Amino acid sequence: MKVFFELGNSQLKAAVLVRGEYDYLGRVPNKTVEKATFVSEFDLQNAEVEAVFLSSVASADMNSLFIQQVQAAFGCYPTMLTTQHESAGIECGYHQFEQLGVDRWMAIIGATDGSARPVLIVDAGTALTVDVVEDRVHQGGFIVPGLSLMRQTLFDRTAQVKLASLKQASESQEEDALLARDTENGVLGGTLYMVAAYINQLVNDMESETGRKFDCIGTGGDFPTIQSMLDRHFDYIEDLTLLGMVKVIEAG
Structure with a gap:
């Protein structure tokens, strides 16, 4: 069994390859690393693990803690995957490829899956990133x-608005109301419109500029919240980065 971990800013995701068969195990909060419980959360106790692969954008301290726990649990040191100039037939478009976040790079690999079709990838996590690939070449992003x-x-920065209100606001908003009638829902609705309008305009601009129709793929924890507001169909793939990691390893 090969185990793949994506360690993000707030969540840890995992997948396994067993005799060439891929299985996504899901996601858990990063606190499971601090509590040393992620192995049981993913039901990996007593698993016969031949190799572990890690893609991480977490802090150095969190990476160190996670690596120690992997060694203790599986008796092996994880292979840390990084951004490369070229992987799995896809060329990185950054002038300094190592500056492109490894999570974005693996998502790009996962989204293209070796195809030459133009692809636009939106990753709606702590940061919202957009990457564009044409003819197996990463063109850049935002x-x-x-x-x-x-x-x-x-x-956090508005004195009249409290964090607790954020969790309750969506329940209080009238379903048929376009505009919010309280501050909390004003924040929820306003930010949602901002993000959706940004993505919609960007897709239109890319297709107008290139004269090509893009396959649109979304990932990240916030993407399902945004998806219904988008003009174009996006395929949502929760484990996109992990799929990219597997492609990189299989490509050698």
Whole structure:
């Protein structure tokens, strides 16, 4: 069994390859690493593990803690995957490829899956990132604050708005009301419209500029919240980064 972990800013995801068969195990909060419970959370106790692969954007301290726990649980040191100039037939478009986040790079690999079709990838996590690939070449992308981060910032920096209100606001909003009638729902609705409008305009601009129709793929914890507001169909793939990691390993 080969085990793949994606360690993000807030969540840990895992997948396994057993005799070439892929199985996504799901996601758990990062606190399971701090509590040393992620092995049981993913039901990996007593698993016969031949190799572990890690893609991480977490802090150095969190990485060190996680690596120690992997060694203790599986008796092996995880292979840390990083961004490369070229992987699995896809070329990185950054002038300095190592500056592209490994989570974005693995998502790009997972989304393209070796195809030459033009692809636009939206990862709606702590940051919202957009990447574009044409003819197996990464063209570049954008990074903006993510939906939850924008909301959290407004709530943290607005004296009249409390964090507890954020969790209750969506329940109080009238279903048939377009505009919010309280501050909390004003934040929820306003930030959602901002993010959706940004993505919709970007897709239109890319297709107008290139004259091509893009396959659109979404991932990240906030993407399901955004998806219904988008003009174009997006395939949502929760484990996109893990799929990319597997492709990189299989490509050698």
